[in-house]
Amino acid sequence: MDMAYLIETIVKIVVIMLIFSALAGLGTYFERKVLAFMQRRLGPMNVGPYGLLQVAADGIKLFTKEDIIPTNVVAPIFKFAPVITAATAFMAAAAIPFWPQFTVFGYTVHPIVADTEIGLLYVMAVMAIGLYGLLLGGMASANKFSLISAARTAAIFVSYEVVTGLSLLAPIMVVGSLSLIDFNNYQVGGVSHWLVWSQPVAFILFWIAAFAETGRTPFHLIANDHEIIDGFGTEYSGMRWGLFFIGEYANMFFISFVIALVFLGGFGDGGLGGALALIAKVAFFFFFFLWTRAAWPDVRPDQLMWLCWKVLMPLAVINVVVTGLVMMF
Amino acid sequence: MSIEQFKNRNVSDDYFLVDIEDYPTDGWGKFKRVVKRTFQGELFVGLWVVLREMIKFDIHTVQYPKEKMPIGPRYRAVHEMKRLWESGTERCIGCGLCEKICISDCIRMETRIDENSRKEVSEYSINLGRCIFCGYCAEVCPELAITHGGRYENASEQRAHFVMYEDMLTPIDMLKAGQQQEFDGFGAITPHEDERVKKTPLAY
Numbered sequence: 001m002d003m004a005y006l007i008e009t010i011v012k013i014v015v016i017m018l019i020f021s022a023l024a025g026l027g028t029y030f031e032r033k034v035l036a037f038m039q040r041r042l043g044p045m046n047v048g049p050y051g052l053l054q055v056a057a058d059g060i061k062l063f064t065k066e067d068i069i070p071t072n073v074v075a076p077i078f079k080f081a082p083v084i085t086a087a088t089a090f091m092a093a094a095a096i097p098f099w100p101q102f103t104v105f106g107y108t109v110h111p112i113v114a115d116t117e118i119g120l121l122y123v124m125a126v127m128a129i130g131l132y133g134l135l136l137g138g139m140a141s142a143n144k145f146s147l148i149s150a151a152r153t154a155a156i157f158v159s160y161e162v163v164t165g166l167s168l169l170a171p172i173m174v175v176g177s178l179s180l181i182d183f184n185n186y187q188v189g190g191v192s193h194w195l196v197w198s199q200p201v202a203f204i205l206f207w208i209a210a211f212a213e214t215g216r217t218p219f220h221l222i223a224n225d226h227e228i229i230d231g232f233g234t235e236y237s238g239m240r241w242g243l244f245f246i247g248e249y250a251n252m253f254f255i256s257f258v259i260a261l262v263f264l265g266g267f268g269d270g271g272l273g274g275a276l277a278l279i280a281k282v283a284f285f286f287f288f289f290l291w292t293r294a295a296w297p298d299v300r301p302d303q304l305m306w307l308c309w310k311v312l313m314p315l316a317v318i319n320v321v322v323t324g325l326v327m328m329f
Numbered sequence: 330m331s332i333e334q335f336k337n338r339n340v341s342d343d344y345f346l347v348d349i350e351d352y353p354t355d356g357w358g359k360f361k362r363v364v365k366r367t368f369q370g371e372l373f374v375g376l377w378v379v380l381r382e383m384i385k386f387d388i389h390t391v392q393y394p395k396e397k398m399p400i401g402p403r404y405r406a407v408h409e410m411k412r413l414w415e416s417g418t419e420r421c422i423g424c425g426l427c428e429k430i431c432i433s434d435c436i437r438m439e440t441r442i443d444e445n446s447r448k449e450v451s452e453y454s455i456n457l458g459r460c461i462f463c464g465y466c467a468e469v470c471p472e473l474a475i476t477h478g479g480r481y482e483n484a485s486e487q488r489a490h491f492v493m494y495e496d497m498l499t500p501i502d503m504l505k506a507g508q509q510q511e512f513d514g515f516g517a518i519t520p521h522e523d524e525r526v527k528k529t530p531l532a533y
Contacts, residue, residue, distance in 0.1 A: 034383070037382070037383040037386065037388075038379040038380070038382055038383045039379075039382070040382055040387055040388055040389045040390075041388065041389070041390050042388055042390040042392070045390075045392060291376060291379065291380065292376070294379040295372075295375040295376045295378070295379045296372060296375055296376075311363075
């Protein structure tokens with residue numbers, strides 16, 4: 001393997017890790033602020049100007065907190081589970097192009113760690129592996145609420161994998177590739193070429209499923225604070241819990257990137273305007289995650305399963321069939 | 330008045346019962362309900378409401394240590410001992426009524442006869458750990474000497490810090506500046522009492 005390629009890849013990985021770890025922290029700040037404003041509150045105000053350093057204070061707290069391993073837990077699995085969640089969230093980022101390629105000092109940089117042919121499949125598959133972090137963490141915790149959470153995690157993730165897969169199948173058929181760069185290039189012609197116009201049903205279904213995949217509010221049953229405490233996170237403290245948290249927020253950012261790249265034209269023709277448009281789209285989808293948390297109540301687990309298997313999955317299958325028929329004739 | 334009128338809770342004629350549809354029993358009815366609810370757009374109403382509040386930015390937060398809500402003059406927080414306006418001496422005459430009436434038994438006082446053969450309070454303490462802030466002491470005090478104040482921030486290493494007699498007593502410089510606050514609460518003199526009081530008839 002080429003040494004320059006190796007160094008470049010490592011640098012890219014480190015940059016992505018640093019940026020998205022910081023963004024995950026900053027995301028909590030934005031979440032608190034947005035939720036507070038929507039509820040006529042001010043949110044964090046005391047640490048730093050407008051509470052901006054609250055993130056740093058939380059970080060110090062998480063890092064210095066005692067790492068408690070309760071009795072009766074299956075210690076090795078209990079210790080390892082948060083790593084799975086955080087690691088899979090960041091591994092999924094490997095096939096996501098975060099920025100159009102640009103040239104620095106005559107050297108062309110591709111801001112994607114691995115431009116594989118199966119990029120989209122890889123992203124969805126690795127995100128799905130994140131299930132094991134929550135499942136194992138919940139099962140190893142020796143806590144009934146964690147166990148309920150683990151069971152729900154398995155049910156929800158496995159069910160909604162079907163919806164994400166089937167809803168993405170139709171755009172994949174249209175584009176004819178699994179690489180997110182190919183998706184972007186397919187829609188390069190401007191707003192009218194975006195896949196959201198030709199695949200609106202797939203767009204809505206994938207967006208709904210994204211809430212289940214990331215465990216955000218309408219489908220926040222995995223760690224439902226008001227009924228099962230914090231679910232899988234009940235027994236965790238300090239940085240182990242922080243890893244779950246970083247994983248969740250990183251997932252929110254990455255799934256926002258996937259939605260924007262697949263359905264909303266990504267970074268367009270690769271200019272600076274297109275790149276900033278991609279950031280704006282991602283910011284909107286991230287904001288929407290927070291917005292729904294302020295506006296909508298949670299659904300029951302049985303309603304969530306009903307929605308998945310009786311509504312979303314049939315719609316996704318019909319969408320695939322209709323897309324196939326339209327492409328055939 | 331008949332009992333029906335008492336039971337009538339409709340304070341306004343505009344009240345009406347919400348029209349609730351019957352629950353669908355068959356599959357087709359359920360399906361129609363799902364479709365209707367899906368395309369009714371109620372979820373967007375919720376989204377709009379919270380976004381509207383965010384845009385209006387009508388914040389109700391009181392940033393507590395920096396800002397404080399005004400409290401009423403009758404608020405019953407940590408006790409205060411008052412001084413006489415003219416002479417500046419303590420109002421407490423050591424009658425012991427507050428000690429006697431205190432239902433949680435938290436006031437303790439010791440008195441003695443001083444060199445002018447007047448009764449003097451030598452020790453006065455309130456156990457705030459037991460005090461239930463009922464206000465009986467302020468009500469029963471014949472001299473308006475013990476009242477409740479507005480100091481509600483009782484965070485300290487020891488509760489006793491709040492009830493040192495010297496701390497409760499109005500400082501003499503505050504009194505001279507005319508800053509002693511009379512308690513308007515339970516047991517205080519009602520306003521315009523001078524006009525309402527009748528002179529003692531001296532005819533007999």
